[in-house]
Amino acid sequence: MPERTATVASRSGLHARPAALFAELAGEQPVDVTIAMQGQPEDEAMDAASILSLMTLGAAKGDVVVLRAEGDGADAALDALVKLLETDLDAE
């Protein structure tokens, strides 16, 4: 299954406004995307389009997360999401 790792760049971590923006983009993808902290078992990965899942994940700035998706368009979807994660959204 295609997967990517990404380092959370937003100062406030993956909650508040960055989480809302990320969940929105994940929901727009043609494939289901999951998110987990690096080192977490794959079956504990959560729905990346759920703002509540992202908040319970509790990823802070500098934490590394793993994104996974399968099917047509998975690679493009993952690339787009990684790019967003690695942008400091609080600075915008």
Add this chain to the structure above:
Amino acid sequence: MQNFQGVGVSPGRIIGSVRQMPKPVSEPPSGERLAADVAPEDAVARLKAAAQSVHDELKARADSASGDGKAVLEATALMAKDTMLLKSAGKLINAGSSAERAIWEAGASVSEMLHNLGGYMAERATDVLDVRARIVAELRGVPAPGIPSSETPFILVAEDLAPADTATLNPAVVLALVTSGGGPQSHTAIIARSLGLPAVVAAHGVDEIADGSEVYVDGAAGFVALEPSDEHRASATAWAETSATLAAFDGNGTTADGHLVPLLANVGGAKDAVAAAGLGAQGVGLFRTEFCFLERDTEPSVDEQAAAYKAVFDAFPGKKVVLRTLDAGADKPLPFLTDATEPNPALGVRGYRTDFTTPGVLERQLEAIARAASESEADVWVMAPMISTAAEAGRFASLCAAAGIKTPGVMVEVPSAALTAATVLREVGFASLGTNDLTQYAMAADRQLGPLAELNTPWQPAVLRLVQLTVEGAAQEGAGREASGGAGAAKPVGVCGEAAADPALAVVLTGLGVTTLSMTARSLAAVGTVLKTVTLEQAQELARLALSAPSATEAREWVRAKLPVLEELGL
């Protein structure tokens, strides 16, 4: 005829029809099963439809809201159709649970997860519970929790109002606020004063008043009557007339014998400042700068801050504007400054103390203030919140000096600062009493708790004594300077808490020797009118009376009995 007695927190006498805030949504019984004739997939579909309509309703409200309220509503709307929430409810439905019970349990477990994470996430836990209640209400076909929407004006009766409710409160249709819970310094009280709505809090039994009942509300006496009498009708009519004559403050705060007590306004930004200037405020006694920061995840730049401050200064050319540096923490968290996981935030790193953990933010703010001040004609004074010791005051003064700010001061909110006012004032140019927090800390009583309403009033003789000690400390410090050959005038001690907005208490504070009173601009007319009816000597006599009272209730009653003008004006 039935009467209810509560605590009056915002004056006004009015008659109107009651709308109860919908009762909180009751918990679907534990173990409630899906009806035998309903297929689980139909129940899931019904739940999704309900969630979607709650989402749409919240989204529509977010679109018509602004500022803080908008951001909260947008996030809450997203939660309503969150896949995590709905999937876990779906599983429970497939296992035989009713849709109502399923979303209830799913919401509880998500909320608990967030709560256990602490900090920002813990604050969002209540939003999940709010969404859950709205979805259950939608499934049951009962009104959503929150302020009822109505075209015709009404008196809102509730258990208590939350800050989120006040964001959606339309003062054009809400005539008065009555709550069974809450205290004199609750959000309900603060919003009522700023909107100029009569309000009574902590009135037991008002939850039972039927929707549509006509009631009489006296927001000064804290009194609510079902089936108003002719006398009540006459009072309400008289109030409508006096409030019209009270509407104008002439911009000159003074006692009957000409002792000047400038009346200033509390503001949160340029809009408030312009409105306050229009209402005759003689300056600003409290500019809450954190309101320029509250919607932010990151610190605003110096340029941005300077522009926001200058906009307030420009509303008062040639007049005094007292600016309070960032007061973050406790009920006003800022993600870039405060640690929301503190177990006891009211006693934590808040106010000036955030400079211990996040140095630099305060210095940049002072730089922005100095720049804005140099570009405006206002007389800018700057004070730090939550100062506890003379050493902190001294350090703040040196930071101000380094930034080029001429008049540094401190807020007196922590009892230790009141008790050591003489040494604290040696370091700075003035003090301003923040009576809300001073009361909370002196009485060890959380401001928001209804059961502690009795403790949480600035009429508490212990709080008045702390005000007196601060004024005495200023006099002592002045005398010390004179003895060593300097100018001996006592440094100014103002009040900028809610206490100054109560006309009777304003008289007492004047009698205690407070030099300026700063309040929500709506209260200027009432305070100015009452102050003009007493001499300084009478005010001093009333201050002695209040200090000698055995309780807050008696202090208030004794003073009010000697100020018949309050009764005449319905204040």
